[in-house]
Amino acid sequence: MKIVNSIEQLRKLLNRQVRQRQTVGFVPTMGFLHEGHLALVKKAREENEIVVMSIFVNPTQFGPGEDYATYPRNEQRDAALAAEAGVDIVFMPDKDEMYPRVGDIQIFPGKQAEVLCGASRSGHFDGVLKVILKLFNIVDPDRSYFGMKDAQQLAIIETFVEDFNFRTTIERVPTVREKDGLAKSSRNVRLSPKERSEAPVLYEALQLGKKQLEQGKEASVVEHEVAQLIENKTSGAIDYVALLAYPSLQPLTADSEEAILACAVNFEKARLIDNVIVKLKDELPCSE
Amino acid sequence: MKIVNSIEQLRKLLNRQVRQRQTVGFVPTMGFLHEGHLALVKKAREENEIVVMSIFVNPTQFGPGEDYATYPRNEQRDAALAAEAGVDIVFMPDKDEMYPRVGDIQIFPGKQAEVLCGASRSGHFDGVLKVILKLFNIVDPDRSYFGMKDAQQLAIIETFVEDFNFRTTIERVPTVREKDGLAKSSRNVRLSPKERSEAPVLYEALQLGKKQLEQGKEASVVEHEVAQLIENKTSGAIDYVALLAYPSLQPLTADSEEAILACAVNFEKARLIDNVIVKLKDELPCSE
Numbered sequence A, B: 001m002k003i004v005n006s007i008e009q010l011r012k013l014l015n016r017q018v019r020q021r022q023t024v025g026f027v028p029t030m031g032f033l034h035e036g037h038l039a040l041v042k043k044a045r046e047e048n049e050i051v052v053m054s055i056f057v058n059p060t061q062f063g064p065g066e067d068y069a070t071y072p073r074n075e076q077r078d079a080a081l082a083a084e085a086g087v088d089i090v091f092m093p094d095k096d097e098m099y100p101r102v103g104d105i106q107i108f109p110g111k112q113a114e115v116l117c118g119a120s121r122s123g124h125f126d127g128v129l130k131v132i133l134k135l136f137n138i139v140d141p142d143r144s145y146f147g148m149k150d151a152q153q154l155a156i157i158e159t160f161v162e163d164f165n166f167r168t169t170i171e172r173v174p175t176v177r178e179k180d181g182l183a184k185s186s187r188n189v190r191l192s193p194k195e196r197s198e199a200p201v202l203y204e205a206l207q208l209g210k211k212q213l214e215q216g217k218e219a220s221v222v223e224h225e226v227a228q229l230i231e232n233k234t235s236g237a238i239d240y241v242a243l244l245a246y247p248s249l250q251p252l253t254a255d256s257e258e259a260i261l262a263c264a265v266n267f268e269k270a271r272l273i274d275n276v277i278v279k280l281k282d283e284l285p286c287s288e
Helices: A006-013 A035-047 A077-084 A117-122 A124-139 A147-161 A186-190 A193-198 A201-214 A219-233 B005-016 B035-047 B075-085 B116-121 B124-139 B148-163 B184-189 B193-198 B201-214 B217-233
Strands: A002-004 A024-029 A050-055 A088-092 A106-108 A145-146 A169-173 A237-245 A258-266 A271-279 B002-004 B024-029 B050-055 B089-091 B104-107 B143-147 B169-173 B235-244 B258-266 B272-277
Touching: A002 A050, A002 A106, A002 B193, A006 A050, A006 A088, A006 A124, A006 A186, A035 A050, A035 A077, A035 A145, A035 A169, A050 A124, A050 B124, A077 A106, A088 B143, A088 B217, A106 A124, A117 A124, A117 A186, A117 A237, A117 A258, A117 B089, A124 A147, A147 A169, A147 A271, A186 A271, A193 B235, A193 B272, A201 A219, A201 A237, A201 B184, A219 A237, A219 A258, A219 B002, B002 B005, B005 B050, B005 B089, B024 B035, B024 B089, B024 B124, B035 B050, B035 B075, B035 B169, B050 B075, B075 B089, B104 B124, B116 B124, B116 B148, B116 B201, B116 B235, B116 B258, B143 B148, B148 B169, B148 B272, B184 B272, B201 B217, B201 B235, B201 B258, B201 B272, B217 B235
Parallel strands: A002 A088, A024 A050, A024 A145, A050 A088, A145 A169, B002 B089, B024 B050, B024 B143, B050 B089, B143 B169
Antiparallel strands: A106 B104, A237 A258, A258 A271, B235 B258, B258 B272
């Protein structure tokens, strides 16, 4: 496995003459790898000849007061895990390599970014699109792999790729969970033992909500009951519990086929998010 | 020469297996071709194995009340001129092919778009970046050719390419002029005979201003005198005459090396723009 810090060096490794007919699968990460990331690598490894992972804690997607400075980092461990998982090239640029100057071109994601995490994390998804455009231009992937845990990010990137004709496909990979149901996250290490024991309630509550929705319970009632459960059984402060059409992230309508039931909960030193996807209509059988 | 209307078809013609080691030179236009466009093609032809021209009157870069509906169009003549100039592929999508839905992701170019034409054409350069990102993703050029007549557009696109790591280089091509100095423009056909006879004054005035600047005259005095000359000798209404650092488009400082002296003048049915580049400092000789 090659570890590359410069954009120029990465371009040389991935240029067309080197690449030829081989496809590139791309796994963008902020490092501190866990099994969720490794599931992305596994799928990329199965589907491509070359697997590239980026590890970059992107400052532009953190707001003032957020945890950019304290976001967990461990480059050596990450490199070992990536190598073991079969990554060919790890791209680990520093901040100055990615942002040599403060540019003022901004990419605004629109309505999809106004709800869920976007409502409280102003500018977060602008920063995500900024780094994603740069990474897509640098890596020029055939396929890019994103986890469903960051479902809003994934939906916004899918829209970006579709509306702006990027060559890469976007591959959705299911959330990987601990045995007790807690979604894997780099931020889980910052939970206190007590919080860690409460945290699986998020997924339990979402699953309960999903079941209720499938049984026809009204959306607002379900949102309320999920929130109640999280509030009663954890010490975290709920940012949101919301049910929206997926991937549009707009309010549900009679035509909505899939919904996302999502939550964000602030614990003392970690903000956790989780979600489940709910099928609202059975697929229609094929007709001739 | 191939004429292609669909994105999918163009991608097939330009994919890596077809392209192999050949480079693609890209000339994005809004059609109604004149010798300015053909100068772009000529340079692209000299420097690349494959030359792609797009012809698309991009609705997102026209504001309300601007001339999108009446922008001059002549696809047949354009195709003949492109073929004669040596273009390999002309990409002529319709509006629905480029914008199948009204997306709400926006790209805002920042400070460089707040001056000159950007000051009076709100949203114009947002629309330019939107279509350019789409076209760069679709064509994936090695080199892209832009005329210096649209100097602000060129400067903004250079910043976009640099800050977001696009693979293409941006090639600046000098403005092509009529014998009497008027910059070639698709909009010149909308000048009345009287306006057409006055229009060369724009370039005369800019050249005079350039000479004065090189002789050390103060910037504000030069701007004023250029504007006076245009006002006295044409029936057009001046939108701006401005001197700025190039390509930053910020106010001149003691360190500025190049400046742009630019003007925009509204005639009855055509808005004309023109500019000259002024070297403010001699290049330093190479030292060992």
